[in-house]
Amino acid sequence: MTSRERFLAAAYAQKTDRRPIWLMRQAGRYLPEYRALREKHGFLEMVKTPELAAEVTLQPLRRYALDAAILFSDILTIPEALGIPYAFREGGGIAMQGKIENAHDVKKLQPEDVTGRLGYVYDALRLTRAALRDTALLGFCGAPWTLAAYLVQGGSAEGFPRLLALAREDKKTLHLLLEKLAVAAAAHLRAQIAAGADAVQIFDSWAGICPAEDYAENSLRWVKQIIEQLPKGTPVIFFAKGAKDTAALWDSGAQVLGFGSEADLPAIAKSTPQGKAVQGNLGNALLLESPEKTAAAARALLEKMRGIDGYIFNLGHGLLPQTTPETVGALVDAVTHFDVAP
Ligand code: CP3
Numbered sequence: 017m018t019s020r021e022r023f024l025a026a027a028y029a030q031k032t033d034r035r036p037i038w039l040m041r042q043a044g045r046y047l048p049e050y051r052a053l054r055e056k057h058g059f060l061e062m063v064k065t066p067e068l069a070a071e072v073t074l075q076p077l078r079r080y081a082l083d084a085a086i087l088f089s090d091i092l093t094i095p096e097a098l099g100i101p102y103a104f105r106e107g108g109g110i111a112m113q114g115k116i117e118n119a120h121d122v123k124k125l126q127p128e129d130v131t132g133r134l135g136y137v138y139d140a141l142r143l144t145r146a147a148l149r150d151t152a153l154l155g156f157c158g159a160p161w162t163l164a165a166y167l168v169q170g171g172s173a174e175g176f177p178r179l180l181a182l183a184r185e186d187k188k189t190l191h192l193l194l195e196k197l198a199v200a201a202a203a204h205l206r207a208q209i210a211a212g213a214d215a216v217q218i219f220d221s222w223a224g225i226c227p228a229e230d231y232a233e234n235s236l237r238w239v240k241q242i243i244e245q246l247p248k249g250t251p252v253i254f255f256a257k258g259a260k261d262t263a264a265l266w267d268s269g270a271q272v273l274g275f276g277s278e279a280d281l282p283a284i285a286k287s288t289p290q291g292k293a294v295q296g297n298l299g300n301a302l303l304l305e306s307p308e309k310t311a312a313a314a315r316a317l318l319e320k321m322r323g324i325d326g327y328i329f330n331l332g333h334g335l336l337p338q339t340t341p342e343t344v345g346a347l348v349d350a351v352t353h354f355d356v357a358p
Contacts, residue, residue, distance in 0.1 A: 018150035019083035020214060027215060027251040027272050029293050029326030035318060037351045038084035038154070039344070040255075041334030042076040047341060049075050059104065063089050069140035074147060079341065080348040084152035084215075085144060087208075089137055091158030091219055094200050095167055097133040098125045105171070115170035115178075119189045127200035131207045138211035145212030152215060155208030159220035159256070160197035160242075161235035164190065176225055183226075183234060190234065198238040202245040209250050217253040217274065218242065221333075224258020224276075231259060236268055243269040253295055257333065263287065277332025282320040285327065293326030298347075300331045303339045307346030314350040323358045 017025070023036040044050055050072060053062065062068045072088040092102050092110065100114040116122055131138075137155075145153055165176040168190075182190050205216045218239055226234055235256070243252050255274030256265055262284055265273050271292060275281055277299035285294050298317055303310050314329070321327050329351045335344065 019081075020150050020152045023083045023152035023328065024214065024251070026326060026328050027253075027293050029288075029291050031325060032356070034356055035321075035327060035329045035351055035354060036083035036152075037329040037348060038082050038086065038152075039076075039331055039335055039347075040086075042080075042082060042086065042344075043072045043088045044335065045337035046335055046339040046344070047075055047079075059090075063093065064136045066136055066139035066143050069136070070143035070147065073140070073144045076344075077148070077151060080345060081352050082151070082348065084154050085148055086154040086156060086217070087137070087141055087144060087213070089140070089156070091156070091163065091221075092166060093134055093137060094130060094157060094163060094197065094204060097130045098127065098196075098200065100167060102166070102171070109172035110166060111171040112166055112169075116164075116167045116193055118186075119192060122189060122193045122196065125193075125196050127196045127203070130200040131203050134204060134207070137204070138207050141208055141211040141213055153213055154215050154217055154253075155205060155211075155213030156217040156219060157201045157204050157208075157242075159218050159223070159235055159254075160194040160201060160238040161226060162220050162222045163197045163201075164193050165222045165225070167193070176222060180225065183230065194234065194238045198241045202242045205242065205246055205252075209247060213250070215251040215253060215272075216246070217255055218270070220254070220256040220259070222258075223256035224260075224278075226259075228260040231261065232264065232267070236264065239268045239270075253328075255295075266292065272326075272328065274330065275332065279332075281317070282324075285321060285324045288324075288326060291326075293328060294324075295328040295330045297330065297332040300333050300336050300339075303331075303343050303347065304336065307340075307343045310343050311346045311350035314347050315354060318351065318354045318356075322356070 251271035253272040254270035257276040275296035
């Protein structure tokens with residue numbers, strides 16, 4: 017099996033020779049070759065220059081036997097294409113250069129034009145596709161709820177209180193915003209698939225801050241609307257980090273659900289609908305311990321997932337910048353050498 021075949025087979029819950037693996041944030045600051053390029057270029061410059069974005073996407077694939085590459089980009093390219101750019105704060109976090117406070121702000125957003133301004137993403141995917149024949153290539157976007165978190169808050173903030181206040185006080189405006197973000201996200205994913213993505217992941221990184229009883233109408237509904245607009249036959253991975261009602265996430269129509277490390281993945285996998293798959297969820301902080309402990313923890317998770325078809329190995333959240341490349345190597349070796357025989 018090639019990596020691409022293995023990844024796609026697992027996504028459709030078919031048998032594989034071993035577990036496929038990729039890692040969220042597999043391209044990034046833990047790699048010296050990323051930091052070397054980053055010294056010469058700004059993050060957004062790298063994201064917007066297709067040759068650089070493709071190069072950074074390929075960096076982890078040169079080191080490790082990963083089964084999928086995820087395009088080096090960002091979920092905040094959609095807000096930027098909608099006219100609200102962003103920057104990094106000193107000491108971490110995001111500062112949006114504008115925020116959505118009322119219906120008037122939402123009405124100014126024009127999601128119809130978004131793909132015209134995101135051509136650099138599709139160019140980067142085409143370059144990466146040409147360099148990777150046998151590896152799965154993933155595109156992605158942010159879920160409307162998570163994008164709204166940054167837009168309404170005006171950047172990162174603990175618990176995103178402005179988003180929660182808008183959800184309580186002016187649901188109509190919030191839904192107008194979510195609807196526009198869903199239109200933009202669907203168009204962006206369609207264009208990424210057309211440019212060669214084998215699968216796409218929708219990141220709802222802030223699912224966990226939404227009150228459980230509101231999640232269906234504030235997030236799930238819009239994710240479902242996005243997925244309905246995508247071509248059948250391209251698997252969609254829905255990563256709703258911290259979502260409380262995990263069974264309800266299947267209502268999105270996703271082929272694969274990704275889980276954070278707070279979820280009991282082996283238990284969830286046992287009640288996965290026939291033909292669907294799960295992804296996750298080794299704790300990313302575990303990798304800061306040692307290569308040996310990381311490999312042992314990975315084997316323990318694989319053991320618990322034994323016999324379950326439809327499993328893609330990943331972390332519960334992105335690789336932390338302090339992770340050593342040696343530990344990532346030990347993790348990938350542990351997963352790719354694990355005997356999956358029942
Ligand atoms: O996973 C990958 O390797 C693909 C590339 C990727 C990045 N961001 C690169 C990146 C992906 C899939 C993302 C998604 C993303 N971006 C999410 C959803 C996933 C998650 O982590 O929950 C979110 C919330 C963002 C927004 C964002 N971009 C944040 C919060 C940050 C970190 C800001 C900080 O505190 O430093 C970024 C920057 C970013 N995105 C970096 C990378 C490699 C680091 C930038 C740098 O080099 O300084």
